[in-house]
Amino acid sequence: SYELTQPPSVSVSPGQTAGITCSGDKLGEKYVCWYQQKPGQSPVLVIYQDNKRPSGIPERFSGSNSGNTATLTISGTQAMDEADYYCQAWDSSTANVFGTGTKVTVL
């Protein structure tokens, strides 16, 4: 079965840039979306089709996808961005799996 691997944790200082990777075989050939999940809350879609932002998502969230790796970038990270982040490959042939998740800590 298809697997997506993320680093367990990423730390970033306020105002700095955080990058979260998501690795999977030929991931660049699929669409990737990203979800933010804060404690006790349901996930929220923050990036879809690799690099598009849904309405209401701040511009500091951006994405890219090439080769075997997709990346979610948070520019000018704020304390409110502290959360768990999950990637997802959106492809009917791969059962749309989720990544392993990354905890972002804003120090």
Added chain:
Amino acid sequence: QITLKESGPTLVKPTQTLTLTCTFSGFSLSTSGVGVGWIRQPPGKALELLALIYWDDDKRYSPSLKSRLTITKDTSKNQVVLTMTNMDLVDTATYYCAHPDPAMGFDYWGQGALVTVSS
């Protein structure tokens, strides 16, 4: 406005069958392209996609759980039902239903329902 809400038991015993209902509004499962998915999350762990059902009754299941899962829809009631057989302690999780946009991913989520498996 799209909303989804999960309902079902909060406690089940090992070996029992879990039945969860997702009641939604703001869209119809009789519309081409529309679907509903079930996702779960054990405490402190990652999200796991369980099953998807689409307007044409196309169904997709997690390969690892396929033998235990059944997803059905009742278009007239705006409901999707997930059944999971032979529940085990490791199935303790928050179960979410969500709306998949064909071009985006899961753009709307329910609040989640915590199901505990314990004897």
